[in-house]
Amino acid sequence: MDRSAQLYERDATGWQRGMYEDIETTFRALIVNWFFRTLTANEPAFARYMWGQLKPLFQTRAFGDYTVSYRDAVLSALEDGSADPPRYRRADLEVQPAEWRELRGQLATFDIVAPRLALAFAVCDRTMNGDPLEADLDDAASTAPLPPWLDRDRGRSVTMIDAGGVPDDLSDTIDDIRDFHGLEGGLPSIYRCLAQWPGYLEPAWTDLEPILESAAFERGCDDADAVIDAHLAELPYAPRLSPTALADRGFDESTIEELRDFVRSFNRGAIETVLPAIAIYAATLDAAGERSL
Known part of the structure; x- marks a missing residue:
């Protein structure tokens, strides 16, 4: 498993592009x-099978309830703990109008995908590592x-700096x-994206660092x-991703x-704070999605 190998969207063809x-x-x-992208580059047969097993989980109203509850769990913990994140207007930041629209749109995309990735990682880790659902x-x-309206058409296509291409004025941040x-x-995608706008990321990190280090954020992560x-205790469908099921395939x-x-590494460590933090960044620009249905 070469973790540096990825099949990017622009290079995907055939069934991989369709997936x-x-x-x-x-x-x-x-x-x-x-x-x-990494699974598709390294183990395309598994990536295709895994997606077929996961896809039904993201198509129910119960899943929609979960996504808004995940976001609300993080933000409510901060509000209840007197650690409410700052809210910026464009005039507060060194960001031009076109950049402002792009920044908010791309951050909204990450806000949409964060609870989906959290569920995907948890399902794969548990089913493949001995905790059947x-x-x-x-x-x-x-x-x-x-x-059909939930999270529909509110994000923008994501762009990012190259790996290792951090602007000099952001190196300390x-x-x-x-x-x-x-x-x-490597740097997670959310930060490779936000690094395109130092005029936002630098002041945002200065303001958010003490919040992210607070007991309120820790509680928000636990609540999420x-x-x-x-x-996971009320899934409508149990994916067949156990080692036995994979051997049968x-x-x-x-x-x-x-x-x-590989899947366990995505459900442990840094991701436990990176994904919840996305909701907070989105809230600073009023780009966060619904918090209840």
């Missing part, structure tokens, strides 16, 4: 995450369709960000995890072990 389009359409977000059709929301999240490898756990033991380690 990327399906991910974007299903997620209602114009981005295919590094998780999917059971389907529990408890009420109509479990099988009702996802509301990025170092602080790495220290806070415990980042050892609890929302994930509650949703023809994947060999060494490949399965590598895949298990």
